[in-house]
Amino acid sequence: MRLIAFDYFRAIAILSIVAGHCISYKSITSFDERVIANLIQGGSPLFVFISGFFFHHIFYRQFAYSQFMLKKVKNVLLPYLFLSSLALIYYLSSGVSLPDANELGITSLSHWQDYLTMFGLYLWTGRTSFAYWYIPFIMLIFLMSPLFISYIRQGVKTRITIFIIALVVAMIVHRPAGNLSPWHAVLYFLPMYLLGILVSMHRDFVQSYMANKTIVLAAGVIFLAILQVLIYPGFGNLHKLHAFTFDGLDILILQKIVLCFFFLSLLQKLSERYPDIPALMLLADASFAIYFIHPWVLIALVGYKWLPYVEEMSGLVQFVVTFPLTIIISLAVAYLIKRGAGHYSRCLTGW
Structure with a gap:
């Protein structure tokens, strides 16, 4: 049985990811902006x-x-390899500096071994694009699937205990600096994956419990966003190089956990009332393609200044302009590739 609420959730998730990247281009300083x-x-x-x-x-x-794993290689890894290879070819042929080359220890490309090492490093870290770190990380999660099968077969108390331990670890380790370490990312995002499993296992209970708590959950999300501003000088994700050095507790992951339950509560009601919202269904179906394409659209609009007057825009104004444009252009490009490549498009863009 297809879960319409989770189709809508996938649409909201990809909108959230693109929005997060769009808002990171300009400095955010004031309290309300943060x-x-x-x-x-x-x-x-x-x-x-x-x-x-x-x-x-x-x-x-x-x-x-x-x-x-074969399905994940075909639908996730192959588009990643294809688009990452195109990006590296572009960087090397155009003279544009390789992103994060110093952080990756790439100092020269004199011999074929240097190119092979460079290629391996970029595929391992996903740093051909600021968004592609997710693929090496999630492929590690997929490779760990037998452990999650074992997790599912444990008793309720054991599953909850493991989830709590994973959450505490995530709050300590933060996200990896520059998103350059897939294993560090596994430590951080593991509780979110476990939480998804738990919610699926106890879906009826979760849905009934969250049914009338949408406003309370929304207030919890806002409270945690404000609390983070009061504690930390910056905004958004917390990153650090060494996982087990203590530098405060990550509050953002708690906010996103509450946000997940907020969307579950909201979208369940929405899907019952409107079981076929075309725009959300389209975004859900094309979510992976949008994910793969949107970094290049955003780089063109903002980094290469294809968008007129982009430098004069304030942080939030730039976000309001670039966010819908990035979604629309990414979706249009994904659709054109899907129409042109037919069933091969899934190996190219994930859709």
């Missing part, structure tokens, strides 16, 4: 939560590791 930025940034946990939910809902009952 609160808004905290609410907008950090959309990736929503995607991880959904992935964990569907791991149990779809794959668990007839789980076959080889078939599962």
Whole structure:
């Protein structure tokens, strides 16, 4: 049975991810801007939560590791390899500096071994684009699937205990600096994946419990966004290089957990009343393609200044302009590729 509320959730998740990237281009300084930025940034946990939910809902009952991984390679890894390779070819042929080359330890490209090492480093970290770090991380999660099968088979108390331990660890380790370490990302995002599994296992209970708490959950999300501003000078995601050095507790992941439950409460009601909203269904179906394409659209609009007067715009004004443009252009490009490549488009863009 198709879960319309989760189709809508996938649409909201990809909008959140693109929005977080759009708002990060300009400096955000005032209190209210930082609160808004905290609410907008950090959309990736929503995607991880959904992935964990569907791991149990779809794959668990007839789980076959080889078939599962083959599907993920085809639908996730192949588009990543294709688009990352195109990006590297562009960087090398155009003379544009390789992103994060110093951080990755790439100092020279004199021999074929240097190019091979460079290629491997960019595929491992996903740093051909500011968004592609997600693919090496999520492929590690998929490779760990037998552990999640074992997790599902544990008793309720054991599952809850493991989730709480994973959450505490995530709050300590923060996200990796520059998103350059996939294993560090696994430590941070693991509780979101486990939470998705737990919600799938206890979906009826969660839905009934959250049914009339939409406003309370919304207030909780806003409270945590404000609390983060009061504690930390910056905004959005917390990053650090060394996972187990203590530098405060990550509040954003708590906010995103509450945000997941807020959307579950809101979207369940919405899907019951409006079970076929075309725009949300289209965004859900094209979500992975939008994810793969939107970094390049945003770089063109803002980084290469294809958008007129982009430098004169304030942070939030630039966001209001670039966010819908990035979504529309990314969706249009994805649609054209899908029409042109037919069934091969799934290997190119994930749609």
